Amino acid sequence: MKSGSTAAVLGLLVLATGCQAPTESPAVRIATATATAVRPLPQLGYIDESGQGTPVDGGVLRRRLTGEPTTLNAVLQSSLPEAQVLQYVQRNLFDFDAGLRLAPGLAQSMETSADGLTYTIALRADAVWEDGRPVTAKDAVFTIRKIVDPKVPAQVFKPLFEELVAVEALDERRFQVRFSRPYAFRPMAFVLPVLPAHRYEGQNFLKAKDNRAPLSSGPYRFVSWKAQETIELERNAKYPGPRGHFDRIVFRVVPDNTTAYRMLLDDTLDEDQLDAGLKQKASSDPAFAACCRLVEFYNLDYNYIVLNNRSPLFADARVRRAMTMLLDRASIVRGLYRGSARIISGPWAPDSPAYDATVDPLAFNPEAAARLLDEAGWRAPSPGGAREKDGRRFEFDLLVSAGSEIGRQIDEMLAAELARVGVTARVRTMEWAAFVERIDAGSFEAASLAWSAVDPNPDPYFYWHSSQCAPNGLNDGCYASPEADRRMAEARQELDPGRRVAMLRGLHRLLRDEAPAIFVVNAAQKHAFRRRVRGLVTSPLGLTGIWPGPLSWWAAPEATQ
Amino acid sequence: MIVYVARRLALAVPTLFGIAVIVFLLLHLAPGGPGTGGADAARRVSGKAAEEMRRLYGLDRPLPEQFARWMGRVVRLDLGESFVDHRPVSERIREALPHTLALNGLALLFALGLAIPLGVLAGGSPESGFDRASSAALFALYSLPTFWAALLLQTLFAVQLRWLPLYGTASDAAPAGLAGLADRLAHLALPVTCLTYGTLAFVARLVRSGVAEARSSDYVLAARARGASRARAIWGHAFPNALLPVITLAGLLLPALLSGSVIVERIFAWPGLGRLYFDSILARDYPVILALSLLSAVATLAATLVADVALAAADPRVRDGAVG
Numbered sequence A: 001m002k003s004g005s006t007a008a009v010l011g012l013l014v015l016a017t018g019c020q021a022p023t024e025s026p027a028v029r030i031a032t033a034t035a036t037a038v039r040p041l042p043q044l045g046y047i048d049e050s051g052q053g054t055p056v057d058g059g060v061l062r063r064r065l066t067g068e069p070t071t072l073n074a075v076l077q078s079s080l081p082e083a084q085v086l087q088y089v090q091r092n093l094f095d096f097d098a099g100l101r102l103a104p105g106l107a108q109s110m111e112t113s114a115d116g117l118t119y120t121i122a123l124r125a126d127a128v129w130e131d132g133r134p135v136t137a138k139d140a141v142f143t144i145r146k147i148v149d150p151k152v153p154a155q156v157f158k159p160l161f162e163e164l165v166a167v168e169a170l171d172e173r174r175f176q177v178r179f180s181r182p183y184a185f186r187p188m189a190f191v192l193p194v195l196p197a198h199r200y201e202g203q204n205f206l207k208a209k210d211n212r213a214p215l216s217s218g219p220y221r222f223v224s225w226k227a228q229e230t231i232e233l234e235r236n237a238k239y240p241g242p243r244g245h246f247d248r249i250v251f252r253v254v255p256d257n258t259t260a261y262r263m264l265l266d267d268t269l270d271e272d273q274l275d276a277g278l279k280q281k282a283s284s285d286p287a288f289a290a291c292c293r294l295v296e297f298y299n300l301d302y303n304y305i306v307l308n309n310r311s312p313l314f315a316d317a318r319v320r321r322a323m324t325m326l327l328d329r330a331s332i333v334r335g336l337y338r339g340s341a342r343i344i345s346g347p348w349a350p351d352s353p354a355y356d357a358t359v360d361p362l363a364f365n366p367e368a369a370a371r372l373l374d375e376a377g378w379r380a381p382s383p384g385g386a387r388e389k390d391g392r393r394f395e396f397d398l399l400v401s402a403g404s405e406i407g408r409q410i411d412e413m414l415a416a417e418l419a420r421v422g423v424t425a426r427v428r429t430m431e432w433a434a435f436v437e438r439i440d441a442g443s444f445e446a447a448s449l450a451w452s453a454v455d456p457n458p459d460p461y462f463y464w465h466s467s468q469c470a471p472n473g474l475n476d477g478c479y480a481s482p483e484a485d486r487r488m489a490e491a492r493q494e495l496d497p498g499r500r501v502a503m504l505r506g507l508h509r510l511l512r513d514e515a516p517a518i519f520v521v522n523a524a525q526k527h528a529f530r531r532r533v534r535g536l537v538t539s540p541l542g543l544t545g546i547w548p549g550p551l552s553w554w555a556a557p558e559a560t561q
Numbered sequence B: 001m002i003v004y005v006a007r008r009l010a011l012a013v014p015t016l017f018g019i020a021v022i023v024f025l026l027l028h029l030a031p032g033g034p035g036t037g038g039a040d041a042a043r044r045v046s047g048k049a050a051e052e053m054r055r056l057y058g059l060d061r062p063l064p065e066q067f068a069r070w071m072g073r074v075v076r077l078d079l080g081e082s083f084v085d086h087r088p089v090s091e092r093i094r095e096a097l098p099h100t101l102a103l104n105g106l107a108l109l110f111a112l113g114l115a116i117p118l119g120v121l122a123g124g125s126p127e128s129g130f131d132r133a134s135s136a137a138l139f140a141l142y143s144l145p146t147f148w149a150a151l152l153l154q155t156l157f158a159v160q161l162r163w164l165p166l167y168g169t170a171s172d173a174a175p176a177g178l179a180g181l182a183d184r185l186a187h188l189a190l191p192v193t194c195l196t197y198g199t200l201a202f203v204a205r206l207v208r209s210g211v212a213e214a215r216s217s218d219y220v221l222a223a224r225a226r227g228a229s230r231a232r233a234i235w236g237h238a239f240p241n242a243l244l245p246v247i248t249l250a251g252l253l254l255p256a257l258l259s260g261s262v263i264v265e266r267i268f269a270w271p272g273l274g275r276l277y278f279d280s281i282l283a284r285d286y287p288v289i290l291a292l293s294l295l296s297a298v299a300t301l302a303a304t305l306v307a308d309v310a311l312a313a314a315d316p317r318v319r320d321g322a323v324g
Helices: A002-020 A026-038 A080-089 A137-148 A186-190 A257-265 A276-282 A286-291 A317-325 A329-336 A366-375 A405-420 A432-441 A482-493 A497-514 B002-029 B047-056 B063-075 B089-124 B129-142 B146-160 B177-215 B218-225 B230-253 B262-267 B273-283 B286-314
Strands: A060-065 A094-096 A102-104 A107-112 A118-123 A164-169 A174-179 A220-226 A230-235 A248-253 A271-273 A292-298 A302-307 A341-343 A395-401 A424-430 A446-451 A517-519 A521-530
Touching: A060 A080, A060 A271, A080 A220, A080 A230, A080 A248, A102 A107, A102 A186, A107 A186, A118 A137, A118 A186, A137 A164, A137 A174, A257 A271, A257 A276, A257 A286, A257 A521, A257 B146, A257 B262, A276 A292, A276 A521, A286 A292, A302 A317, A302 A405, A317 A366, A317 A497, A317 A517, A329 A341, A329 A405, A329 A521, A395 A405, A395 A432, A405 A424, A405 A446, A424 A432, A432 A446, A432 B273, A482 A497, B002 B063, B002 B286, B063 B286, B089 B129, B089 B177, B089 B230, B089 B262, B089 B273, B089 B286, B129 B177, B146 B177, B146 B262, B177 B218, B177 B230, B177 B262, B218 B230, B230 B286, B262 B273, B273 B286
Parallel strands: A060 A248, A395 A424, A395 A446
Antiparallel strands: A094 A102, A107 A118, A118 A174, A164 A174, A220 A230, A230 A248, A271 A521, A292 A521, A302 A446, A302 A517, A302 A521, A341 A521
């Protein structure tokens, strides 16, 4: 239905082009008309095609993985490719839906004790493993105990259970988890996979055979894994929930973006995430328009330049604010992102519930920024000269990781603007692992970072509270403000959602003004799909961070074979 | 000859040990560590979890102790377990090795197989039309960047003409028997071309200059004077002498059989050792990096040995200890 109305609009566009250019030669006119007629309109915004058309079962969905999963043990997962495959095979206790609410998965209910410390979770009566055995409380208890086991590198889940006191099964289907402290965002910890305890008995957990051939509790079951090439899944007949529409799912490991783009055009992939360069190419490539469509939407990711608050350069909030005012974010949105990015004013993306849209970003204003630097004591001895204070020149290294091309361009823009007000920033590109080591140790002056959200938890405590300063925590720039500390500690204990959001929004204004980092933009995600793929639902957690997410995709019948 | 080989083998042991020490030290001195994440790591680990990881992998132990443990396993031919997926390193290498061997073996075969006749033909009549044309073409090939050539070849043969597959080692529904072999060869065609042309150009130039130089030497003139045909003088007398530097060079090219090519393997989504090496470096998967470095060191030493023995067989002066 929707595609019909789009076609009608395009028809009008073609007519308009024809009228405007009556003197063109026929050949040129045809070319223009074709290009206009088939160019996909980029859809910037959330789409929900779940109610459109009648889903048809059958066919194969071919998805891209940018790298080889290292494991299919859901507890040991640490990267996106692993999560993308596991989503089909292992259901979580709860999942986020497209509205970022918790929706039941293997579990059917969760009860919280009055003191907020104890959670009682009941599993669905029909939850079952692929081998016919029921999913039991024993499995859930086994999984949580493995997560907190010091011998298990469960990077993703460990932080969620650091305050765990005890976990025990109450009966076959119910189990209880107790924590040492109440925490407002605790229920999100139960977006948690469950492993089949009976398959790991007497096995080394890190090397068990199931880690490369997991037993399914989800709509698809594992079939095969060719190292560095493909992972294949097929429908799991034992799954009690709604069945997946595709008969099989094939994941292809394709590290190179350009190759993946060509595979999409070549009809060997159905889906791909595009980088900025390929998105540009796709939007003017008639071959792309003929086969595929572009889907753009905002998620909760954003990028920022963290300033080391412990450095004498950035200890003063006025200096940090001046840094933000010297970065021309409007130009970045126009030039680097071609419009598909939003300027942010605090440590959340605009679609996070904590984001206060009334807090305006600090405007680009080099004159005012220069005055702030003067006020803070960083003065140039002669007009146009280098700024200094107490005999120290204002110069620093601005670190960026090698993979981040846009991050480097943003840094160069900042450095150019800083040079005009007498501050020297040297942009240093570093290999990722080396870069992360510097950031983790807190030994840097300024660095470009990207925030990648895998859940909608807006809790700023781990990233901006003074108790979490690097190297012990993830407050990389060691921002320390008693006022912000107090508000963060209060918000995470506040169990009433309305009051909690109000508290976080108050904090947002404070963080804008104290500018512990330069908050840059929230950029749109860019995905490409073969046109036959229908039923897409996008969300602030992306296409795959939600349930049913890709499980609701289906292939239009004319192309299904 | 046996003494010569034995002496060379005995020398290889301390060399290998030295290489092992250096690689081990470089690796541990390089910034970053396991858990700081690979190419696709979406998360960063907090201080406490990172500390747990270090202890788990024994990285909190003093360096000499870590080295001794690793060496102790290596001499028993145990390469250890990957930090990333906890599988034996040997298993991961075994998965990738055949793909890289097929790719690089064919590339080397084609490079030498084409370069030698090309070089001899060009060197046999220097400054001829063929020599000039082939020189220009070889220089052009030699200066083509691989990634660019790979993308160009993909565009032409896979996307536009659709003669050859775009990526991978085989089709999804790979047919059996001869058709299956043809399918695999079709998948090999483009990446092999990419890996061939640079070496081909280089070796052909080397052969050409060797033959051209030998052609004007006294022994070739003498052969011609005794009535040997032009072809016989070139192939029978000039070429064997021009071959000597090529043998040495081939010894240096052989280890590439194992090292793989990161760029070509990436572009063609080829599951070989180059990609394994690259991913392991990004993820700081020490056991895999160490094993692959050691493997390539062994290959280099073995290939140089083979080349030296071959040289001795080809050149009586080397064999009798008069030269080298």
